[in-house]
Amino acid sequence: MTGWTRRQICGLAGGTLMAAAAPHVARGQSQPRVVVIGGGIGGATVARYLAGLKTLDVTLIEPNPNHVTCFFSNLYLAGLRSLASLTFDFEALAERHDVAVIQKAATAINPASKTVELQSGERLAYDRLVVSPGIAFKFGEIGGYDEATAEIMPHAWNAGAQSQVLRRQLETMEDGGVFVIAAPPNPFRCPPAPYERASLVAYYFKQFKPKSKILILDAKDTFSGQELFQDAWSRHYPGMIEWLPAQFIGKIEAVDARSCTVMTENETFKAAVANVIPAQKAGSIAERAGLADSTGWCPVDPATFESTLQPGIHVVGDAIIGGDMPKSAFSANSQAKACAFAVAASLTGSPRFPPHLFNSCYTFLAPDDAFTNAIIFAPEGGGIKTVKMFISKVGESAEVRRRTAHQAVGWYSAFTADVFG
Numbered sequence: 001m002t003g004w005t006r007r008q009i010c011g012l013a014g015g016t017l018m019a020a021a022a023p024h025v026a027r028g029q030s031q032p033r034v035v036v037i038g039g040g041i042g043g044a045t046v047a048r049y050l051a052g053l054k055t056l057d058v059t060l061i062e063p064n065p066n067h068v069t070c071f072f073s074n075l076y077l078a079g080l081r082s083l084a085s086l087t088f089d090f091e092a093l094a095e096r097h098d099v100a101v102i103q104k105a106a107t108a109i110n111p112a113s114k115t116v117e118l119q120s121g122e123r124l125a126y127d128r129l130v131v132s133p134g135i136a137f138k139f140g141e142i143g144g145y146d147e148a149t150a151e152i153m154p155h156a157w158n159a160g161a162q163s164q165v166l167r168r169q170l171e172t173m174e175d176g177g178v179f180v181i182a183a184p185p186n187p188f189r190c191p192p193a194p195y196e197r198a199s200l201v202a203y204y205f206k207q208f209k210p211k212s213k214i215l216i217l218d219a220k221d222t223f224s225g226q227e228l229f230q231d232a233w234s235r236h237y238p239g240m241i242e243w244l245p246a247q248f249i250g251k252i253e254a255v256d257a258r259s260c261t262v263m264t265e266n267e268t269f270k271a272a273v274a275n276v277i278p279a280q281k282a283g284s285i286a287e288r289a290g291l292a293d294s295t296g297w298c299p300v301d302p303a304t305f306e307s308t309l310q311p312g313i314h315v316v317g318d319a320i321i322g323g324d325m326p327k328s329a330f331s332a333n334s335q336a337k338a339c340a341f342a343v344a345a346s347l348t349g350s351p352r353f354p355p356h357l358f359n360s361c362y363t364f365l366a367p368d369d370a371f372t373n374a375i376i377f378a379p380e381g382g383g384i385k386t387v388k389m390f391i392s393k394v395g396e397s398a399e400v401r402r403r404t405a406h407q408a409v410g411w412y413s414a415f416t417a418d419v420f421g
């Protein structure tokens with residue numbers, strides 16, 4: 001994971017960066033410059049595909065030395081995958097695909113001067129900017145839940161350190177304890193994931209802590225894949241998982257980290273382990289740069305993913321208002337490819353294509369029982385609409401579900417290779 005050199009820049013190489021007071025310094029090449037903020041799924045894909053065209057100078061800004069995928073992190077929580085197997089560095093992007101990687105956070109965007117400011121105070125000039133900052137949390141919406149509380153009642157909605165905290169808590173929890181999942185309101189990152197989490201943690205409990213229970217306190221009255229989940233819960237984990245919709249419990253109002261309780265409008269719930277997943281919005285750099293509207297998410301042209309608020313800046317991934325497209329890694333990757341072609345067309349005059357937008361997700365109910373969906377989307381009326389959809393059905397044979405779980409593992413390898421090179 002370490003030791004990458006040529007195109008990795010930690011604020012040092014290549015003449016790309018400039019001191020805050022210095023005039024803009026281009027990289028000394030005549031190629032148009034694209035800067036990408038965020039080395040997660042959307043950002044890494046855009047950088048890789050743009051660099052692959054060999055006609056652009058591509059720089060990726062990401063503060064972390066590697067990316068831990070949220071997808072498959074529920075398998076980690078259940079003890080079925082290591083965190084290392086979900087961790088990707090940027091070496092292949094830098095070495096093989098000639099992307100300049102700067103390991104720093106972007107702190108500001110100046111659309112007038114077309115520059116990005118880094119945490120070090122340096123500025124980076126661009127001809128086109130792509131922003132894929134993922135999500136931020138609306139910490140104010142649940143009383144008592146802030147970044148410090150998240151260390152005690154983890155959301156684990158960004159994978160990595162948060163996932164480790166939650167896994168440790170589940171491991172040390174006594175048999176017979178209650179694991180509370182507070183599920184967020186729409187829209188949020190990966191709609192089936194809180195319920196996949198309940199399923200896989202139930203699988204872990206069934207083996208190691210069979211007297212334990214899982215309580216899902218939901219900010220909603222329905223959820224993605226509901227029939228498939230509820231069918232699986234009664235088959236695999238009878239009596240272990242209880243789902244309480246908003247109409248029964250009322251709004252999730254507050255938490256108390258000391259007593260590990262979650263308070264809703266109508267009731268107080270004591271947890272042995274509490275996984276509180278707050279309401280979400282676009283990553284904070286998008287908000288600061290005026291890319292997000294009053295919903296907290298970023299409106300974009302669905303054909304090019306150019307911001308409708310800040311021309312010349314494109315946004316992809318969870319941060320956008322994606323219409324029918326769910327906030328998923330597959331969506332982010334698909335949007336990123338459409339965006340890369342649109343950016344290239346605007347800078348180099350390469351042909352413009354109508355975007356091909358897809359999503360396909362695999363969701364685990366148990367290690368050998370997974371369901372899947374596959375959806376085709378198209379821009380329509382300024383938004384993104386579903387054109388065609390397939391989803392697994394209740395009542396499929398165990399063999400079909402086993403095959404789907406097996407395919408999911410293959411998808412993970414192929415997909416992460418596509419994103420991180």
Ligand SMILES: Cc1cc2nc3c(=O)[nH]c(=O)nc-3n(C[C@H](O)[C@H](O)[C@H](O)COP(=O)(O)OP(=O)(O)OC[C@H]3O[C@@H](n4cnc5c(N)ncnc54)[C@H](O)[C@@H]3O)c2cc1C
Pocket residue numbers: 037038039040041042043061062063064067069070071072073074104105106107132133134135156157158189190193283284285316317318319327328329330331332360361362363
């Ligand atoms: C538990 C769980 C399970 C999931 N399972 C699936 C699944 O099975 N299938 C699926 O398709 N999706 C799944 N997802 C969703 C998927 O992980 C996200 O939709 C995807 O990661 C979104 O990509 P993104 O690029 O928008 O954001 P991210 O991948 O989060 O990337 C954002 C990046 O931006 C960086 N960043 C933020 N701010 C700055 C800044 N100021 N400067 C520089 N960099 C910055 C961050 O460090 C981060 O690396 C799951 C999510 C969760 C939580």
